Amino acid sequence: MDHFEIRNGEMFAENVPLATIAAEVGTPVYVYSHSTLQRHAQVFRDALSALPRKHLAFAVKSNPNLSVLSVLRDEGYGADVVSEGEMKRALAAGIPASDIVFSGVGKSRRELAAALDAGIGQFNIESEEEGVELAEIARDKGGHAVATLRVNPDVDAGTHAKISTGKAENKFGVAYHDAAEIYARLSACEGLNLRGLAVHIGSQISDLAPSRAAFEKMGELMRQLRSAGHSVTHMDLGGGLGVPYRLGETLPGPDDYGAMVAEVTRDWDATIMFEPGRVITGNSGVLITEVIRVKPGVSAPFVVVDAAMNDLARPSLYDAWHDFLAVRPRGEMMEAHIVGPICESSDTFAKNRTIDVVEAGDLAVFRTAGAYGATMANTYNSRALVPEVMVKGDKWAVVADRIEPETIFAAERLPDWLS
Ligand code: LLP
Numbered sequence: 001m002d003h004f005e006i007r008n009g010e011m012f013a014e015n016v017p018l019a020t021i022a023a024e025v026g027t028p029v030y031v032y033s034h035s036t037l038q039r040h041a042q043v044f045r046d047a048l049s050a051l052p053r054k055h056l057a058f059a060v061k062s063n064p065n066l067s068v069l070s071v072l073r074d075e076g077y078g079a080d081v082v083s084e085g086e087m088k089r090a091l092a093a094g095i096p097a098s099d100i101v102f103s104g105v106g107k108s109r110r111e112l113a114a115a116l117d118a119g120i121g122q123f124n125i126e127s128e129e130e131g132v133e134l135a136e137i138a139r140d141k142g143g144h145a146v147a148t149l150r151v152n153p154d155v156d157a158g159t160h161a162k163i164s165t166g167k168a169e170n171k172f173g174v175a176y177h178d179a180a181e182i183y184a185r186l187s188a189c190e191g192l193n194l195r196g197l198a199v200h201i202g203s204q205i206s207d208l209a210p211s212r213a214a215f216e217k218m219g220e221l222m223r224q225l226r227s228a229g230h231s232v233t234h235m236d237l238g239g240g241l242g243v244p245y246r247l248g249e250t251l252p253g254p255d256d257y258g259a260m261v262a263e264v265t266r267d268w269d270a271t272i273m274f275e276p277g278r279v280i281t282g283n284s285g286v287l288i289t290e291v292i293r294v295k296p297g298v299s300a301p302f303v304v305v306d307a308a309m310n311d312l313a314r315p316s317l318y319d320a321w322h323d324f325l326a327v328r329p330r331g332e333m334m335e336a337h338i339v340g341p342i343c344e345s346s347d348t349f350a351k352n353r354t355i356d357v358v359e360a361g362d363l364a365v366f367r368t369a370g371a372y373g374a375t376m377a378n379t380y381n382s383r384a385l386v387p388e389v390m391v392k393g394d395k396w397a398v399v400a401d402r403i404e405p406e407t408i409f410a411a412e413r414l415p416d417w418l419s
Contacts, residue, residue: 002033002283002284004367009329011325011328013033013286013391014034014392014393015393016396018031019328021389022288022363025402027289027306028290028305029288029388030285030374031285032068032281032370032389032391033285034392036284036370037071040281041058041072045076047254047259048262048274050259056078057077057080057101057275058072058077058080058277059239059277060089061081061082061277062280062282063277063285063371070094072280078096078099079100080100080103080275082103083111087102087114087115098120101123102115103150105126105171112130112133112134112145116134116138116141122148122236123146123148124149124150124198124236125148125149125150126172134147134191135191135192144191145192146193147194148235149174149179149186149196149197150198150236152174152176153199153213153214154175155167156210157203157205159206160204162318163318165200172200179197184228187230187231194230195231196232197222197236198236198238199215199236200237201214201240202240203239203242203277203278204240206251207252208260211257212264215260215261215265219265222268235270235272236275237272237274238274243283244368245282245322245368281371284370285368287322289365290363291303291305291306293360294358294359297336297337300337301334301337302336303358304340305340306340308383309340309346312366312373313377322368322369324353324365333354333356334354334357335354336353336355337350341381342383374386374400384404386402387401
């Protein structure tokens with residue numbers, strides 16, 4: 001459930017008409033609903049209430065906006081970060097360092113050192129090489145790093161190939177069949193306090209069976225390690241739960257996921273850790289866009305909107321579906337291709353889609369844009385960096401400015417041999 005609804009013929013975010021935001025901030029603009037974020041954070045946590053010991057770290061990559069992070073902080077979430085930049089954001093949002101988990105296959109030496117200095121709670125290391133390096137840096141600093149070992153369970157998440165991470169051929173984690181030996185060697189490393197295992201098989205997972213299979217494999221490995229005398233107190237199950245992108249679509253939700261996890265982990269006697277991203281933020285945001293014009297096309301007209309693949313990359317990258325709804329629907333439908341202004345054909349949001357009838361000057365939204373939306377935006381074609389707004393009840397505020405091309409090219413320099 002979210003708080004973007006049509007009331008009296010026009011779409012609201014909570015109690016604010018989207019048209020008001022568009023008129024004042026301009027388009028394109030992302031809009032997040034505070035109540036929806038809060039609700040999703042609570043629903044996910046409640047779904048895991050059967051677990052005796054758990055830790056929730058919001059996957060910052062899905063939406064790193066500082067206001068979004070503040071909402072999650074207030075809901076008691078830590079942060080799952082994958083770069084020094086994300087770590088800095090989480091800390092700036094007031095998330096305690098001890099609640100931060102540092103994931104990622106390519107943490108640099110500098111990032112490892114910075115995270116140790118910041119006192120982050122856990123590193124999810126992705127190779128023996130990284131573990132050895134981390135131990136060495138920690139030792140040099142006279143301390144130790146708390147870590148888990150990320151394992152690649154060789155399970156097909158059944159999601160888009162570009163966001164699948166748990167197959168043997170993917171770059172993430174250590175191979176399942178090597179994991180016990182690597183765990184043993186790293187456990188002996190001074191400077192490293194290896195306390196468990198981590199797994200994450202992919203994102204936008206719409207079937208619980210692959211996650212269950214991966215978690216069961218991790219449980220077996222945990223038992224094997226314990227019987228070899230190793231301590232395993234923490235099991236990080238990653239993120240990945242999918243969300244409905246189409247109105248009316250049903251997917252396993254947090255309750256189904258929570259029940260599955262509770263069953264699989266019932267005798268684990270470990271702290272179970274989670275890194276949810278999309279399930280919290282996905283349906284908490286929309287991207288408002290204005291129709292620039294409608295022009296004839298071969299099989300259907302082109303609806304040219306002022307948002308483009310640089311603002312919302314998912315359709316061009318993953319052929320992702322985002323519902324497109326008029327802010328003031330006329331009650332009639334049309335078939336159209338929805339395209340942005342960027343000079344390449346991949347700047348296409350939808351082909352032959354049945355949508356609300358729209359005309360030049362109309363406002364519309366791409367739904368389910370709160371996750372992997374603004375954070376993946378760029379300035380291709382020298383377009384501005386898209387702004388973000390948060391709504392809470394009757395209140396709203398710009399939580400990230402539109403960054404104009406002049407500001408961006410102000411960072412560019414002409415060498416003296418060119419000017
Ligand atoms: N933990 C790890 C280690 C991850 O790699 C990810 C996502 C998450 C947690 C959070 O997953 P979520 O709960 O959000 O599914 N840009 C793509 C998604 C990439 C996901 C990368 N890793 C998209 O727009 O679909």
